[in-house]
Amino acid sequence: MARKILCVAEKPAIARAVATHLSGGSFQTHSIRGNQYVKNYEFDFNFGGPWGNCSVTMTSVIGHLTGLDFDRQYKGWMSCPPGALFEAPVQEDVDKDKLPIAENIQNQARYSKALFIWTDCDREGEHIGSEVRNQAKKGNARIEVKRAKFSNTERAHVLQAARGPVNLDEYQANAVAARIELDLRIGAAFTRLQTLQLQAVAEILKEKIISYGSCQFPTLGFVVDRYLRVKNFKPETFWGIKVMLQREGKKVNFLWKRVHLFDRVAVIMMLERCLIAKEANVVKVVQKPKSKWRPLPLTTVDLQMMGSRFLRIDSQTIMKVAEALYTKGYISYPRTETDQFDKAIDLKKLVEKQFPDNSWGQYARELIDGKFRTPRWGRNNDKAHPPIHPVAWVSPNQLNANEKKVYEFVTRRFLACCSDDAKGQGTDIEIQYGEEFFHANGLIVLERNYLDVYVYDKWESSQELPTFERGETFEPTEANIFEGKTTAPNYLTEPELIGLMDANGIGTDATMAEHIAKIKDREYVVTNKRGSGRTSVEELIPTRLGIALVEGYDNVVSGLPNSISLSKPFLRKEMELRMLEICAGTKTRQDVVQQSLDMYREVFIHTQRRIDMLKTACRKYLVDDATS
C-alpha cells in the first residue's frame, strides 16, 4: 500500500515553496472547490526513517480556520447587558469563508496515514496547527499528527524539517486559545458598554463604534501620556560653565562635569571660585582604544524600530514586506525574539550567498577572505526561530521598492553582525579648575569595519586634541557662564512606541504593529510629519476622542485603592505573563481565563458605576472644546 502523507501549511505561498523543494520542482497542482487561493500539490517524497517513500498532498489554510463568537442570542448589541459577556457561552466555528478549506483537509485526511503540519513555528502557528488537526481528525480519526519545525523556506532547511518532524506544542496552542477568548469577552464587553453609553454624548459619536481592546488602550495610553507631557511642559532656564583653551592653534572646549544647574547664583559663585584658582590642573589624560560595537543579530522588535527609523516605513508595512520576503524564500522567519545565532548555522555559507550583489557583494567577499567574525551573542532566545537573516540572494529588480529596502536592511544588518567592531583611538582629558571638573574628549576612527556595510550607524572622528600631560597646569583662555532653556519632549514616534510596548509587555513582537495600526484606524490617534526631507519623522498625536477616553478611564479609577486604569499597561502585562505560564505548562488555560476575566470584570464594574466620568471627559473634549 502506498503511504500517503498530508502536509498543511499556514499560507498558500508556503505550501507552494515547500512543495517545490520536496518534489524537486515536479508536482501536480489541483484546485480545490470553493477557494481560488488554496491549491493541493501532489508529488512523491522520501521522508526517510520509519516513513520512507510516500505520496504527498501539500496544501494550506489561510491563517486561522475558526473563529470564536458568542452564541446567537448574545450577538445583538441590545441582547444582553454588556457585563453578561464575561460569562455568556461562546462557541468555536469554522469561518464561513474557510469552510471549503476545512472540507479539503477532511477529504484529504481520509486517505492519509499521517498529517504533517507546516504552519509557522510560533504560538499563533501552533494554534492554527491545532485547528488543522481537528479538521483532519474529523475526516480520519486515526490519522497520525506530526509537525515540521522550520524557520525559513530555504531548500536544505525545508528538507531537514520534513525528515525530522516533532509533535505539536499543545501548551502554546492553549495559550493562544486563552488569549482569543479573553480578547473576545473583554473586548466585546467594554466596546458595547462604552459605545452604547457614549454615542449619545456627542454628535460625532452618534454612528461610531468606540472599540476597546486590552492592547489597544494601553498603546493609546502611551501616546496620550506623551502628548500631555508635551502640552504641559514648562521651559526653565539653566546655567553652566564652559572653559576654552587655545593651544597649538586649536581651540579645545572643556565641558562641565555638572553639565548645567538650575541655580544661577550657585553657578556664578562656582565660576568665581574657578577664576580665583586661576590655573587649571590636568588630572586625567587617558588614551584608550575605543570601539563601536557591531549590532546584535536582528529581532522582530528591532526590525520594526530600526526599520521605521531608517527606512521610513511604518512598522505594520515593514512586517508585511518581511512576511512577503520570507514567503518567497529570501529571508528567514521575520517573527523572532532571538538575538543569538545557533552555533549549528553555517553563517559563512549565508554570507557567500551575497557575493553576486552589486552593492555589498564585494564586502561579503572580504568577510569570507578573512574578516569574518562570529556574531555577538544577545540575551534573548525564543527557542523557536533564529535571528532574522537573508537565506538567499535576490536581484534587486525582482523586488518592489519597499521589499528592496527591507531586504537590504536585513542583509546589511546580517553582514554587519558577521563583521568586526569599528575601532578607534579615544582621548579623555579631565581638568580640575578650582573645585570644578571639566573634560574634553577626542576620537579618531581607525578601522570602520562593520560601518562600511551598516550604513545606518554613524561614528566619526572628532577634531584632534592638542597634547596634554597629566599633572600639568594651564590658565584657560576663556571661562564663561552660558545660559540655556529646557525644551519639551517631542511627540511619540512609532519606534519609541514599539520600544514602550515591548518594555511594558503590550502585545507580542508579532502583534505590536497591528495594535498601532488599530488605534490609527479607530481615529484615536493621527500621524503628523515633523521636519522635512531626510530628517522628517512621523509623530503620533492623539485625537480629542483618544484623549477623552484615556482621561475618562483614568478618572474612573482615580481615588479607588488598587484599581488600575485601562489606559495603563499593567493589567494587560499580567495577562501576557499568564500566557507564558500556560506555555510553560505551569497554569491551565481555564485557570488563566478565569483569573484574567476576574481582573477585568472588577474594572468593568467600576466603569459601569462611574460611567459619568467617561461621559464627562467625552463632553469636555468633543462638545465643549470642539468649538474652541
Next chain:
Amino acid sequence: MSTNDQILAQIQSSKGLCVSPTWLNNFLASSPNILAPVLTKTAIFRVLASDFRESLSTNPTSILPVDISNPTFRERRLQGPIPVQVLDIEDIGSSLWSQVEAIERVERGEAIRGREIVRTISVGEDQEAVENSWTQGATGNSNGTANANANANASGSGGSGPHRLILQDAAGKKAVGIEMQRIEGVTLEKLSIGAKLMLRGATVARGIILLDPGCTTLLGGRIDSLDRSWKEGRKARLLRRIDAMGDA
C-alpha cells in the same frame, strides 16, 4: 557626676552636641520609665528629632555669624563645630518641571525603570506602616525603612543633585548651603526636613556655605511636623515657582 551631667557629656562626646540642661530636665521628667541603659540613646534620638533652637545651648563659636549671608565676602571660614538643622532641600541639578513629573508618577503609583513603567503600589501593603517606619526604626531596625527607600529610589526622580539646603543654627539664624561634593545621605528621598548636620571648618563664599564630606557630618534625625508639611506642600511649591518664572 549626676545622671544629667553624664548624659550631657555622653551626647557631647558621641555627637558633639551641647544639649541645654533645661531641655534635658524636661525630657527626663516627661519620660520617667526609660531604663538607664537606653537613656542616653533615647535622649540622642529625641535631640535629633527636636528643634535645635529648643534643645541646644548656644555659645558664640557654635552658631553661624550674624552676617553669614552677606554676599560681599568672597571667602571666609567657619571654625565650628556648628550644629545646624535642615529646613529645606532642593535638587538644583534637575529642572523643577522634571521634579513635578516625578512626583506625579509617584502619585499615580508608577515608577520608571528604563523604558518600563513599573507599578510601585503593591496590593494590600499598609502605607501607614511605611510612613511610620522611621519612628519605629529608632528602637529596632525596621524593614519598612528599606521598603520606603527602595520605592523612593525606583521613582527615578533623578536625585542627581547637587542640592541646595537651607540650614538653621541653634540661635535660629538661617543660611544657604550648597553640596559642592556628593554627601552620602543628602538626597531628596533620604534627607528629612529637620535632619541635623554638624559643620566643621566649612568655607563660606558669597554668603553660601560650601558643603562637602570633609566639613559636613550628617547626624540624621528629623522634625516630624516640619517634614510632613514640607512633603505635602512640595508639589504646590514647585508649581508656584514654575508659574512665577513664567511671569518674570
